[in-house]
Amino acid sequence: MDDLRLIRGTLRGRCEDFGVLVDRYQGALYAFVRSQLRDPAAAEDVVQVAFLRAFSGLRAFRGDASFKTWIHQIAINECRARYRDEQRRSEIAIEDVGEAALCADQHDPVDRVEHAGLHRWIGRLPPRQRSVVSLRVFSDLPFGEIARIEGISENAAKVSYHHAVKKLRGWMS
């Protein structure tokens, strides 16, 4: 059954139709969000919030883009909001940190928390490249949809992806 039919079913009160949508996109969405956030618990939370926001706003879904693109867009917005909150918190917290502790921790904020394997490298990418590569690799979105989410041209999305992959391979080797 296609997504639009499932959406219509959900709007008619068939909760199980929404369950099918969750089954369909939950894995890809989690992998994508996990690549954007350091904290696995936060990633789980964002996926849940994204689905609930999608459910609440289902009536407003016009179908201009696919449901998959839409829910990824919601998740990206949520990730960015959390990232901003995190930045703000760390800015406030730095005034309370002693000088010795500051000297001991001079790495990029993304590197402060231990990441497993490639996640560490993804975290080092600039935000746009990180989004593009994650949307492509984990969520298997076409470049046209990635471009729509990021508000860039399809070619720019491809170039961004190319650069990101080259960087990742360089860091890994």
Next chain:
Amino acid sequence: MVDYVDGSLADSDARLVESHCRDCAGCADALVALREVPGLLCAEVAPSPELLMRQRKEILSAVEGLIRAESGRTDGFDFRILLPIAAALVIALAGLISLRPGWYPEDGVGLARAAFLFEMEDPQSAAAMSEILGVPLVLSERFWRGVVDADLSAPLAVGGMSLGSSSAHDAPSGDDSSDDDLSDDDFMEIEELLGMGFVG
């Protein structure tokens, strides 16, 4: 290069990329990266089935909660939605009365009566209206109480003179009950006001 790896290039273009990569080490490396890196990344972040199952359960249970909350909201009638309607009605009524011919502007007595009626029904609206129309309602209430109690639809007779009707000389024939309801002091006060040009 990305399109080549995706397999979306036309055959002729794909052959051009292949021939270029044979002579260009940088592009050949990029091609390898584009083929290898996505697979490596995917292997790292694939969520466990347990995690997905637990999360699915949480999402659907939250969705059911939202549905319950939504149906709970629609079960009972929310009277708060009537507030803006009531406010709009009061404003519309005030506008209608202020524009109604015969009450305004030539007939100040009719105006005072209308304002007083408002006061009887809804003191707050009447107070607001009195401010807009410039009619002191505290006085009008005292003056017109007897008249309103008697008969609002009849032309108003004060001191043998008809007020609020088409002609001030159309005096009612004798037995108007409003004459009985108003005291002599009231008549004097009204006449004094009429003389001052307040209501007349």
